[in-house]
Amino acid sequence: MEPEKRNQMAAEVLSNPRNQHEEIQALQDTLYVLGGKWKLPIINSICNGNKRFRDIERSIPGITTRMLSKELKEMTANQLIKRTVIDDTPVAIEYTSTEYCRSFGDIILEMIKWGKQHRQKLKTGD
Amino acid sequence: MEPEKRNQMAAEVLSNPRNQHEEIQALQDTLYVLGGKWKLPIINSICNGNKRFRDIERSIPGITTRMLSKELKEMTANQLIKRTVIDDTPVAIEYTSTEYCRSFGDIILEMIKWGKQHRQKLKTGD
DNA sequence: CAGCATCCCAGGGGATACTG
DNA sequence: CAGTATCCCCTGGGATGCTG
Numbered sequence: 147m148e149p150e151k152r153n154q155m156a157a158e159v160l161s162n163p164r165n166q167h168e169e170i171q172a173l174q175d176t177l178y179v180l181g182g183k184w185k186l187p188i189i190n191s192i193c194n195g196n197k198r199f200r201d202i203e204r205s206i207p208g209i210t211t212r213m214l215s216k217e218l219k220e221m222t223a224n225q226l227i228k229r230t231v232i233d234d235t236p237v238a239i240e241y242t243s244t245e246y247c248r249s250f251g252d253i254i255l256e257m258i259k260w261g262k263q264h265r266q267k268l269k270t271g272d
Numbered sequence: 273m274e275p276e277k278r279n280q281m282a283a284e285v286l287s288n289p290r291n292q293h294e295e296i297q298a299l300q301d302t303l304y305v306l307g308g309k310w311k312l313p314i315i316n317s318i319c320n321g322n323k324r325f326r327d328i329e330r331s332i333p334g335i336t337t338r339m340l341s342k343e344l345k346e347m348t349a350n351q352l353i354k355r356t357v358i359d360d361t362p363v364a365i366e367y368t369s370t371e372y373c374r375s376f377g378d379i380i381l382e383m384i385k386w387g388k389q390h391r392q393k394l395k396t397g398d
Numbered sequence: 399c400a401g402c403a404t405c406c407c408a409g410g411g412g413a414t415a416c417t418g
Numbered sequence: 419c420a421g422t423a424t425c426c427c428c429t430g431g432g433a434t435g436c437t438g
Contacts, residue, residue, distance in 0.1 A: 166320055166331060167331075168388075169316070169320075170313055170316060170317065170332060171333070172383075172384045172386075172387025172388045172390075172391065173312060173316055173380060173383050173384050173387055174313060174333065174334075175387040175390055175391065176383040176384070176386045176387040176390070177312060177313070177383070181309070182410070182411090183307070183410085183411080186299060186303060187296055187299055190296060190299055194292055194295075198419080198420085199419070199420050200420075203420095205292060205296060206296060207297070207300065208300075210411080210413075211420080211421065212411080212412080212413090212421095212422085212423090213411065213412085215420080215421055215422075216410095216411090218421095236419070237420095239421090249386065249389070250386065252382045252385070252386075253379065253382045253386060256378045256382050257298075257299050257379055258295050258298045258299050258302070259298075260298075260302045260375065260379060261297070261298025261301040262294075262298045264301055264302070264305070265298065265301065307430095308430070308431090309430080310430095310431095324399080324400085325400050326399065326400075336431080336432065336433075337400080337401065338403095338431080338432080338433090338434095339430085339431060340401090341400080341401055341402075342430095342431090344401095363399090364399080364400095365400065365401090
């Protein structure tokens with residue numbers, strides 16, 4: 147397809163209020179699931195291989211045990227992560243990512259990309 | 273480069289605490305800029321061509337004039353959007369996106385994509 | 399139309415201390 | 419280590435009504 151025609155189609159898609167509404171709805175759904183300051187950093191940390199409570203905590207600047215505890219509980223309930231009790235002595239707890247959790251990978255990647263570019267811009271002088 | 277070597281490198285990058293820290297920092301920076309329920313939907317709406325206050329308001333389910341007003345003001349101050357007064361009679365106001373604003377495009381796209389897949393999954397039965 | 403002013407509140411989130 | 423428990427605060431955000 148010629149680029150011109152493609153642009154025309156894109157314009158039609160965007161100008162269709164039905165589609166716009168669907169997209170904004172999808173966006174708000176995602177925002178709802180990821181609401182709050184901590185879910186994405188936690189997902190990122192666990193996907194990066196951090197399994198232990200302390201490790202996750204240390205890997206996220208600013209988070210408190212309280213918030214981490216609350217979020218981990220909620221995210222476990224929502225099947226975002228898996229909590230495993232390892233019956234060693236002493237008992238160890240491990241948090242691991244689920245497929246559902248990893249489905250946020252692209253979003254996180256884009257946000258990291260944006261954040262890095264942002265820093266770069268600040269350094270090079272606005 | 274062979275895929276194997278690439279994976280090895282990716283593993284090294286991830287296992288390097290220095291990089292992990294940088295990434296989580298970038299992620300948190302982005303989260304900070306986009307904090308709250310409304311900034312992304314507003315950016316999306318304006319990038320979709322909505323210019324007038326009422327149009328933007330109508331395009332975002334659930335938003336109140338108060339929040340829209342507050343966010344628009346803040347986002348204008350932060351150069352995220354441009355506010356133009358058109359000296360017609362009656363006077364009209366137009367909000368338009370800036371380059372900075374459009375730099376969130378990929379993030380929004382990914383979130384819309386996720387939201388749509390999510391809905392799809394719910395429909396087909398978890 | 400494009401907002402501002404008020405009132406009000408839940409709950410997100412911080413600090414700190416404590417437990418098995 | 420892996421959390422709970424309290425206390426407390428702030429502010430994001432809703433509802434409603436009013437103005438130029």
